[in-house]
Amino acid sequence: MLLGVNVDHVATVREARKETEPDPVRAAVLALRGGADGITVHLREDRRHIQDRDLTEMREKVRVVELNLEMAATDEMIKIALKVRPDMVTLVPEKRAELTTEGGLDLKKSGKKIKKAIDAIQRKGMPVSLFINPSITDVEISRKLGAKMVEIHTGLYANAKGIRHKAELKRVKEAVKRAIDIGLLANAGHGLNYINVKKIAAIKDIRGLYIGHSIVARSVYDGMERAVKEMKKLIGE
Numbered sequence: 001m002l003l004g005v006n007v008d009h010v011a012t013v014r015e016a017r018k019e020t021e022p023d024p025v026r027a028a029v030l031a032l033r034g035g036a037d038g039i040t041v042h043l044r045e046d047r048r049h050i051q052d053r054d055l056t057e058m059r060e061k062v063r064v065v066e067l068n069l070e071m072a073a074t075d076e077m078i079k080i081a082l083k084v085r086p087d088m089v090t091l092v093p094e095k096r097a098e099l100t101t102e103g104g105l106d107l108k109k110s111g112k113k114i115k116k117a118i119d120a121i122q123r124k125g126m127p128v129s130l131f132i133n134p135s136i137t138d139v140e141i142s143r144k145l146g147a148k149m150v151e152i153h154t155g156l157y158a159n160a161k162g163i164r165h166k167a168e169l170k171r172v173k174e175a176v177k178r179a180i181d182i183g184l185l186a187n188a189g190h191g192l193n194y195i196n197v198k199k200i201a202a203i204k205d206i207r208g209l210y211i212g213h214s215i216v217a218r219s220v221y222d223g224m225e226r227a228v229k230e231m232k233k234l235i236g237e
């Protein structure tokens, strides 16, 4: 099972100060050293974290493993995808006010727009994955629209407590199974962390997991002690 590491929030910290650090491309290179099988970046329409130059540079540095571009199905983003040529594209819904991608794509409402994006991108040899809710219907519509892959939204599973947790896990499992049965590649992601990942990773047929926030958060904790020690040493000198 592949691990795609989403480094958007490294850029979120940088953009908070409009500085050059921390650099998501450098973080991506370190993630690869840690064993990441792929890097994901979400180029949002409002460019709140990843910038166009990050994506271009990411493409130069992330060559051997999969570069996954998350984007909305808009003409602007299609044009960028065709130019930058990531290894795959994940289409996500995008709302300007949201803190993160809140739900899967609304395939019924936006089917036409999504199909247009799938056709344009896959025609140029890049597989498209649709970020969808864990719903059998949405899996089936994804196939009809022609996508090669789906990414099952694990956010509800991640946030659910008690018996809801079990029920949400079941929905993810069923959606993955249906996707595989009808010939799609099935990925999963959103809200996965060091505690809740195990049950999702136990779903054997999943091709890849896409994880961002918890890994970026952990890297702050793991790096803080060393960073402070080094600063103290410099001050002492």
Ligand code: PXP
Binding pocket: 006, 008, 042, 070, 090, 092, 100, 101, 131, 151, 188, 189, 190, 191, 192, 210, 211, 212, 213, 214
């Ligand atoms: N998959 C998709 C499609 C996403 O939009 C995101 C968030 O950018 C992720 C996975 C990663 O989610 P998280 O940051 O909660 O791990």
